[in-house]
Amino acid sequence: MSQSVADDLMDPQFHANPHPSYATWRREGPVRPVLLAGGAEAWLVTRYDDARKALSDPRLSKVRGGLSTLQGDIDQALSSHMLAVDPPDHTRLRRLVSTAFTVRRIEALRPRITEITNSLLESAAAGPSSFDLIDAFAFPLPIQVICELLGIPADDRDDFRTWSNVIVGGVAYKDEFPGAATAMVAYIRALLAARRTDPGDDLLSGLIEVRDSADRLSEHELISMVFLLLIAGHETTVNLIGNGTCLLLSDRSRWERLRADPTLLPTAIEEFLRYEAPVETATFRITTEEVMLGGQRIPPRSMVVIGLLSANHDEDRFPDPAELRLDRAQNPHLAFGHGIHYCLGAPLARLEAQIAFGALLERFPSLRLAVPASSLAWRPGLLLRGLFTLPVTTAPE
Known part of the structure; x- marks a missing residue:
């Protein structure tokens, strides 16, 4: 792979609006060499069919094989979760976690999510007519829900936000990354120790106790799973609420249409997920052998980045993909991935979004x-697609 012909995915102009670049690449080189942080080389997959195949191809491994820059113990504590391993380890971990993270438990959260939503919106309504929707609503809702689900003090949510922004922010936070990762691991270790002496009716206690015959989660697996649930359990929903609201308010006819016909809400949420996917790319994979994908030969030990946002705009899969359709009925987007790594928390994100947008x-x-x-600014990094702030107002024009 030649650096001179690779596209730079770290370019700030690309992050500001990646859609034109993705559209060009889908036409002119759907599987192509790209540059990542620090000049690392990878292959970017941009079309829907290729992305779907790549997401379920066992030759594309999630095991990073020494690519981390963190110290061994911290790296292991953050990379022993379901998204960072292959079968049979993935199968075992997902089975153990699914025992505690059930659909029934998520649906039982509906009244509490509604209560939190209403409380946050009441506070926003009682304040100034202009406010930041991310700070006032899109962030505190999912972080409070996941904290309560896990049994973690919501008072610590500002720390989570700081650590999370650094950990998922990519090269923009490379200097702060080791400190944030170390602090988060130490915090989770302390939580686990406290919960072992004083268990409760929460997911954290459930993860400590969960068993399958003689099998159970190791200490590193526990820390890593809590880390994953904290990060993934709120980041996706923050961006879903923020991005979706931005799409509606950028053309207020959409806002008015959805207000006039709330029955469109389920399809509208799926369209938000497709159009401005909260997760821009899947966590990277490494080829274990030579792979042919999209007519391109990818050598062994190559890094592969699967463009979920790009795939969701593939003209060959979605009619008029550049058009936001609140009533798009056929919408098999890849916002939550595909295959064995399909997002375990997708039902929770959808439930939170349904309640949040309705209210x-x-x-x-x-x-x-x-x-x-x-003028809105997008957060740096290739993994997530979300806004720094979303200033809104209820004042008359």
Whole structure:
């Protein structure tokens, strides 16, 4: 792979609006060499069919094989979860965690999610007419839900936000990354120790006790799983609420249409997930042998980045993909992945979004952007697609 012909995915202009680049690449080189942080080389997959195949191809391994820059103990504590291993380890971990992370448990959260949502919106309504929707609503809702689900003090959510922003922020936070990772591991270790002496009716206690015959989660696996649930359990929903609201308010006819017909909410949420996917790329994979993908020969031990956002805009899979359709009925997007690594928390994210958007539309019928949409800044990094802030206002125009 030649660096001179590789596209730079770390380019700030690309992050500001990746859609034009993705569209060009789908036409002119759907599986192509790219540069990542620090000049690392990888292959980017941009089309839907290729992405779907790659997501379920066992020759594309999740095992990183010494690519981390963290110290061994910290690295192991953050990379022993389901998203970082292959079968049979993945099969075992998912089975153990699924025992505690059930659909029934998630659905039982509906009244509490509704209560948290209403409380946050009441606080926003009682404050100034202009506010940041991310700070006031999109962030505190999912972080409070996942903290309560795990049994973690919500008072620590600002620490989680700081660590999470650094850990998923990529090269923009490379200097802060080791410190944030070390702090988060230490915090989770302390939580586990406290819960062992004082267990409760929460997911954290359940993960400590979960067993399958003689099998159970190791200490590193426990820390890593809590880390994954904390990060993935709120980051996706923060971006789903923020990105979806931005899409609605960028053209208020969409906002008014959804207010007039709330039955569109389920399909609208799926369209938000497709159009401005909260997760831009899947966590990277490494080829274990030579792989042919999209007509491109990828050598063994090559890093592969699967573009979920790009795949969700593939013209060959979605009619008029650049058009936001609140009533798009056939919408097999890849926002939550595909195959054995399909997001375990997808039902929770959908439930939170359904409650959040329904309440937001009802509570703030005149909500609009407080700044031009073109001035909004997107968070750095290739993994997630989300806004730093979303200034909105309820004041009359």
